[in-house]
Each structure stands twice: as structure tokens, then as C-alpha cells.
Amino acid sequence: MDFDPSWLLIGLPVAFVLGWLASRFDIRQLKLENRQAPKAYFRGLNFLLNEQQDQAIDAFIEAVQNDPDTQELHFALGNLFRRRGEYQRAVRVHEHLLGRGDLSRADRERAQHALAQDFLRAGLLDRAEAALQKLEGTRYENEARLSLLAIYERSREWAQAADVAQKLDESDQASYATRRAHHLCEQATERVAAGELPAAAKLLAHAVELAPQAPRPAIDTANLQLRNGDAVAAFDTLAALSDTAPLALPLYAAALQQAAVAAHREAEALALLQRRYAESPSIDVLEALIALGGAPSATAAADDQQPPAPRDGYIAHLAHQPSLVAASRWLAGEKFEHEQFHPQVQRALDHATRPLMRYRCAACGFEAHQYFWHCPGCQAWDSYPPRRVEEL
Numbered sequence: 001m002d003f004d005p006s007w008l009l010i011g012l013p014v015a016f017v018l019g020w021l022a023s024r025f026d027i028r029q030l031k032l033e034n035r036q037a038p039k040a041y042f043r044g045l046n047f048l049l050n051e052q053q054d055q056a057i058d059a060f061i062e063a064v065q066n067d068p069d070t071q072e073l074h075f076a077l078g079n080l081f082r083r084r085g086e087y088q089r090a091v092r093v094h095e096h097l098l099g100r101g102d103l104s105r106a107d108r109e110r111a112q113h114a115l116a117q118d119f120l121r122a123g124l125l126d127r128a129e130a131a132l133q134k135l136e137g138t139r140y141e142n143e144a145r146l147s148l149l150a151i152y153e154r155s156r157e158w159a160q161a162a163d164v165a166q167k168l169d170e171s172d173q174a175s176y177a178t179r180r181a182h183h184l185c186e187q188a189t190e191r192v193a194a195g196e197l198p199a200a201a202k203l204l205a206h207a208v209e210l211a212p213q214a215p216r217p218a219i220d221t222a223n224l225q226l227r228n229g230d231a232v233a234a235f236d237t238l239a240a241l242s243d244t245a246p247l248a249l250p251l252y253a254a255a256l257q258q259a260a261v262a263a264h265r266e267a268e269a270l271a272l273l274q275r276r277y278a279e280s281p282s283i284d285v286l287e288a289l290i291a292l293g294g295a296p297s298a299t300a301a302a303d304d305q306q307p308p309a310p311r312d313g314y315i316a317h318l319a320h321q322p323s324l325v326a327a328s329r330w331l332a333g334e335k336f337e338h339e340q341f342h343p344q345v346q347r348a349l350d351h352a353t354r355p356l357m358r359y360r361c362a363a364c365g366f367e368a369h370q371y372f373w374h375c376p377g378c379q380a381w382d383s384y385p386p387r388r389v390e391e392l
């Protein structure tokens with residue numbers, strides 16, 4: 001059969017019309033699909049601009065259901081709410097993300113991490129703890145352990161803190177030995193309070209092993225030895241500590257003096273305290289010296305006809321430091337011309353010197369009469385210099 005060219009006149013327009021119709025159909029379908037997701041976005045944006053944030057979240061949740069690739073929008077939204085302090089909303093966004101079955105493993109970990117941050121910032125420590133524990137084995141593991149450690153330390157759950165610090169010590173580049181020793185000392189303090197002295201001694205022995213240079217395990221050990229009536233051991237522990245941690249001596253000078261008296265080793269203690277006082281004078285070491293009946297300087301007595309009274313140590317101290325505390329302590333034993341007014345004057349001086357006898361955290365400035373190894377203000381460890389405010 002011959003080809004009739006007149007078919008071309010009909011066929012070509014028909015083919016063109018069919019092609020055009022097919023392309024129109026595809027474009028319309030595509031537009032319809034694409035329009036559904038943006039519509040939810042714009043509705044959400046509209047709610048957000050009208051400060052109707054709950055409805056905005058609902059609209060965004062709808063958007064994420066229509067389009068699985070909108071996790072970024074949710075992460076951004078969740079972080080925004082957390083930064084604004086709207087933790088409940090941030091939690092809702094991140095919990096919704098975690099509830100999705102099609103989330104990649106990386107995004108799931110990220111959402112879990114974000115959820116833990118929400119609870120932490122909201123101060124919901126129990127829920128933060130549970131959320132952080134789920135990050136074990138993920139790329140957020142180290143960060144989560146640090147947060148868990150902070151939670152356990154803040155809530156004084158020392159056994160848990162010790163476990164986490166041990167894991168960090170084993171995995172991280174940084175050393176947590178001193179911090180772990182603190183955790184053991186804290187547990188030992190609790191055991192002492194419960195009357196379980198052998199258990200406390202065991203914990204302290206472990207602490208000394210972990211941080212042999214740190215002053216606290218040795219000081220706590222010596223205090224426990226004194227409590228157990230073993231003054232000789234307590235004295236030996238503190239005398240050894242004065243070599244490894246001489247700067248912390250003001251913290252344990254009083255315990256050293258007590259142990260020396262109980263162990264009848266006053267002369268040894270006096271020589272040790274005089275040597276350390278000459279290197280670094282401090283009111284606490286001076287008080288221990290005076291309590292032992294000694295002078296700050298070993299040579300002072302030899303030069304004088306009459307041995308100086310121990311109290312004169314305060315005057316000698318004033319030559320080193322213009323200390324109001326030392327002046328007040330000296331005045332307390334002096335005779336006044338108007339002796340009847342002495343109690344009132346002394347009371348005023350004691351009142352004035354009390355704040356000078358505090359310890360101050362170098363990190364946050366928190367002051368307390370008690371020496372803290374763990375600052376109750378800023379939660380830092382070893383942030384208190386072992387000297388009184390007046391001597392800083």
C-alpha cells in the first residue's frame with residue numbers, strides 16, 4: 001500500500017494535541033503534590049507570625065507528615081523554642097520526631113540529644129537523666145556522660161557519679177582521677193555518718209590510690225584515723241601530706257596539731273609547722289603552732305632572755321601580714337587600761353573579723369565559713385584556695 005501524504009496533515013496536529021494534553025496532565029499532577037506541603041508550611045508560618053504557636057506546631061507537624069524531608073524544619077523549630085525557654089513546646093517537637101518510624105538513625109540520635117537538652121534546660125533532671133542514658137553508644141555519648149555526671153553531682157548521687165566518671169576516665173583523653181577520688185571521699189563521708197567506719201576506710205584507701213597527690217583523700221583518711229583513736233597513723237598521714245601538698249597545710253594544720261598531741265609527737269609537729277610557716281605564713285598554721293605552745297620561728301626563743309609567750313606569735317605574724325584577725329586574737333589576751341570595756345570591744349572585733357575568716361570560691365566568688373571541695377554555688381571542684389579571705 002502506498003503512503004498517502006495527506007495523513008500527515010491530520011496525524012501531525014493530532015499527535016501534537018495528544019502530547020500537549022499529556023504534558024499538561026503531568027504538570028498539574030506535579031503542582032498538586034508540591035502544593036500540599038508548602039500550604040502547611042505557610043499556614044504554620046502564618047500561625048507563628050500571629051503568635052499562635054500551638055497551631056503553628058500542629059501545622060508544621062502536618063507539613064512533616066506530608067513531606068518526610070522536613071526534619072530540619074523541626075530541629076530548627078525545636079531549638080528555637082528551647083532558646084526562648086518554651087521547653088514544653090521544644091519537647092513536643094522532638095518527641096514527635098522520635099515517634100516517626102521513617103527517621104534515619106543519625107536523625108533519631110540527634111532528636112534524642114535535642115530532647116535531653118530540652119529536659120536539662122527545663123530543670124527536669126529525672127527525665128533528662130533517662131533521655132541522656134539513651135545516648136549511650138551514639139556519637140553524643142561523651143557529651144551525654146558529662147551531662148549525667150553534672151546531674152549526679154548536683155543531686156549528690158555519688159555512686160552513680162563515680163560510675164559515670166569511671167567510664168569517662170576510661171574513654172576520654174582527660175583524666176578524671178581527682179574527681180573520682182572526690183566521689184569516693186563523698187561516699188566515705190556518708191558511710192562515716194552512718195557509722196560504717198570500715199566501709200569508709202576502704203573507700204578512702206581507694207581514693208588515695210586514685211589521686212595520691214590530692215590533699216582531700218589524705219585529710220579525710222587522717223580524720224577517720226583520729227576518730228578510730230589511731231593518732232599515730234593520723235599524724236604520719238598528715239606529716240607525709242605536708243610534703244606532697246604543703247600549700248593545703250592551712251586546711252589540716254589543726255588536725256595535725258590534735259594528732260601530734262594525742263600521739264605525743266609535739267616536738268616533731270612543731271618543727272614541721274615552723275618550717276612550713278617560714279615558707280608560707282598563714283593564720284591557720286600559726287594557730288596550730290600557738291596551740292602546741294610554740295613560736296612561729298624556732299630561733300626566736302634562743303635569742304631572748306625570757307622565752308616569748310606563744311601568744312606573741314600573733315605580733316610576729318603582723319610583721320608578715322597586716323592581719324586584722326591576728327591583731328584581734330592578740331588583743332583578746334591583752335590587759336586593757338579600761339578592762340571593763342574589753343568584752344564589748346572584743347565582741348566588735350570578732351564581729352568584724354568573722355567575714356575575713358571565710359573561704360572564697362575562685363570560680364564564682366561564693367564565700368563560706370566552711371571549706372568546700374565542691375562549690376555549692378558553681379559546682380566546681382577544688383575551686384576554693386586553702387586560705388582565708390583575709391590572706392588572699
Ligand SMILES: [Zn+2]
Nearest residue numbers: 361364375378
Ligand atoms: Zn563556686
